[in-house]
Amino acid sequence: MDADLRELYQQVILDHHRKPRNFGPLTAPDRAAVGFNPLCGDRIQVQLMLDENDRITDVHFTGEGCAICTASASMMTESVQSKTLDEAKQLFHGFHELLTTGDDPGEVDLGKLSLFAGVREFPVRVKCATLPWHTLTAAAENREEPISTE
Amino acid sequence: MDADLRELYQQVILDHHRKPRNFGPLTAPDRAAVGFNPLCGDRIQVQLMLDENDRITDVHFTGEGCAICTASASMMTESVQSKTLDEAKQLFHGFHELLTTGDDPGEVDLGKLSLFAGVREFPVRVKCATLPWHTLTAAAENREEPISTE
Amino acid sequence: MNATPSSPPGIAPLDVERIRRDFPLLKRQVNGHRLVYLDSAATTQRPSVVIDAVRDFYEQHNANVHRGVHQLSQEATAIFEATREKARAFVNAPEVAEMIYVRGTTEAINLVAQSWARPRLKPGDEILVTTMEHHSNIVPWQLVAEQTGAVVRPIAIDDDGTLDLDDLDARLSERTRVVAVGHVSNSLGTVNPIAHIAKRARSVGAITVVDGAQAAPHYPIDVQALGCDFYAFSGHKVFGPTGVGFLWGRREWLDAMPPWMGGGDMINSVSFQGSTWAPLPSKFEAGTPNVGGAAGLGAAFDYVSGLGLDRIAQHDHELLQYGTARLLEVDGLRLIGTSPKKTGILSFVLAGIHPHDIGTIVDRDGVAIRTGHHCAQPVMERFGVPATVRASLTIHNDRADIDRLVESLEGVRRMFG
């Protein structure tokens, strides 16, 4: 098993895949969106509760995806908890930078999300890691149409 | 100028091209047909006068074509003169054999038509030489639609 | 000689070692391992003879076809038409003029949908499409249905991936105009009984359109024996280049159909008063065709016939049996598509591990397989999986290739442990 693979499928990532956090539907979400990746069949829903300042008070996801997608969704829900939608957007920006360049952009604190740096070595998997975030963005914008990574 | 070319463009053929025989319309033909070769723009009409035994009493052609086509039409009109439609068909059969195999089939007397043996070395020109004959056949069968070598 | 012990008498086994040497790409290392290519159902690799034929065409004979009197154009035309004749022989079509050059199966089926079906279908007419079809044998029918008011209805498949012939019978009626069916399913490997289906279709006055994309590299094809109306296949699935394939259709239909595209070479005459069409096959071949691709495909037909389709089918069958047995040893592995009549396609899922993760991991071991829906989303839905892993077998694969896959899958299992 080579080093790149070990970095991609780190224990933390596999753990989030096996036991995804904030998984399952919210009863009365303020916003929600569906995203899917037609290439591999990943399909997830992200649901949000917001306070009057557009601060995320709760976020859940449901659906089915590969390990990278599920772990990314799970860790995303932890990272954006209590953040404003704008802050979440910035976090996505930094995360995306990390996935495509492998560099931690520094402007935002990615925290545990840095564990996804290994995705860079697997360009076709970038979409798996970003799908939850694209879906979160769509939910924030209250888009009805399912969004797709294609 | 190579030998194959000299054989293709024999003096007799060039002469029939320059001074086509039986060229120009008949006043009241019994049968007629139009044939064309979309590849090179050859377009000719063949007109027939027949007696009660389907014997060709007169045959003319009009139109415009390459040297091979025009000469073939001209020499055809001479060869089929006073022949029955069936005899003309046999002549075409032998002529076609000559063009594609280079051999005089022997069953019918091709006469001057043997001069077209050189066409065999130029397979794309076979259609030029056979167009008048196909048109004659169409006229014999009284086909209205223009026929095409394509 | 890599003889497979169980070869029946009379059919000599393929010499896989030797065949493998015919394919330059198989010499490649991927991530430090000898490449094991198990993705031939997506596209085959090309033997040197095919690659050389393409190069030789461009270096020696390259010209546009049909309309040239010069030497090169005549040579190019001869090569192009020779491949058409080889294609005719490959599917045993009655007439070479019935073989229409297309980009591939997809274009072929769209051609039939637009030129045969669109002018004929009326609201309420039905197009039966099996649930195991590739998208290219579904979507063109959905498009024409929307254009005409016709309806597309699925024919069910059994749990093992066999077509449900009772459901076919139940759905066939006078409203049925088209039955669209794959000869071999690319996601399940199922071989469909085309002759039977075509007969049933004909009994209600419907035509049968066969997607032969996956059959072509595995089986001797005889469109006359099959009794279908159209048969489509892609060159790149039979070791030929990309961008070239054939549609066979019965002359009676092709003659009666309007052109597919307009342009050069498909006309008899063009004027602003109106244009007239060329006879078959030109009527359906507007524009400059893929002549270089045709040159390569001709070599591919020769290569395949040289090996012998009966031997290829035999090899495929034996390897499928071995592969099935080996895969079932893998813990948590579920095969999707276990019909008794199958070609060498092994579609499966592993409990708790997404196909996409499997694809990434086995690729690192130099094993090229495909993961996803294989352009057959209704099949995924039917079997309740988001995607599958698919290993597809061909002439240059052997038991060692399957062993490498199984080994790699064991690694996946350990990693996800």
Added chain:
Amino acid sequence: MNATPSSPPGIAPLDVERIRRDFPLLKRQVNGHRLVYLDSAATTQRPSVVIDAVRDFYEQHNANVHRGVHQLSQEATAIFEATREKARAFVNAPEVAEMIYVRGTTEAINLVAQSWARPRLKPGDEILVTTMEHHSNIVPWQLVAEQTGAVVRPIAIDDDGTLDLDDLDARLSERTRVVAVGHVSNSLGTVNPIAHIAKRARSVGAITVVDGAQAAPHYPIDVQALGCDFYAFSGHKVFGPTGVGFLWGRREWLDAMPPWMGGGDMINSVSFQGSTWAPLPSKFEAGTPNVGGAAGLGAAFDYVSGLGLDRIAQHDHELLQYGTARLLEVDGLRLIGTSPKKTGILSFVLAGIHPHDIGTIVDRDGVAIRTGHHCAQPVMERFGVPATVRASLTIHNDRADIDRLVESLEGVRRMFG
């Protein structure tokens, strides 16, 4: 260096000797003579870099694109998409997603006719088509006119082969929906003022569809400066392989158009309840594309840009002038197409000698030219000739090639005496 003395300062002349060595086929002898290839307007020859790129693709990277996680598929996808970006740069399109892979110009125009025009045109709507169009920019419009009740009207050309812009203006009206025009005429060499035409078309709310097949190898193309709506060209006319080309279209149109063909890769989701389409460019690219062809075409774009399109245009222009002068020395020769704005296409007839005979005879001297209607029958009608002889010039031609042609024509004259 084969410097052309009259090169303007600033533009270095092409090194034709060296260029010729790039083309393996030009080493061929035809009928015992060094081949003089003057049929590039039908199809260009391919330089080694293109032939090698195709071979390299098949030997090193061959796989199906887009849907694979394995290494080869990723490489194939990267090559395929890199060529799309090169195509974008080649025509200066704003966005790479607006570049649609097609088989060639013919397919591109049919795509626009069927996907843009067919759903929009109403009875009485008008499609203006210049009299100098190639059949591939006439017949697709006739087909869609027949389907919709729209009318195709010709725009006249002057006696020298220049488009009659007054006639364009006279025919433009609110009924005009489409103006279909070639950037460069393949039978006359005329360069049309696309920017002007597109502006006039837009002023009545019509779109402009440009057939760029003959411009692509000769001129720098800038679709944004041209202001047209669609631009089509073929890879095989720009030194690329056969079976691959591009349609550029404005995103606003492409987004609004229904798919062209249905199948794999052009969908977002497929089910028997209905399917949804992928975004650009995939929506218009159903099925396995010509990936090998795309690999070669990428190399062709590099080759052409390496030489520089301004230098190519300059070379073309000078050779055209020389060729025109030399041909006019031939007794009884009449040039068809003498517009002041032309590319290197020399179409002519010889008094009393049919083009077909000329083609056969000069071929024997190793000179490859085209004879016939060049898929432009309305041009033949316009100029009252059944056919013409056409010599077309490109980067590997020089004055000696033209001298060989003229010499051979003198032989023809002598033979027909």
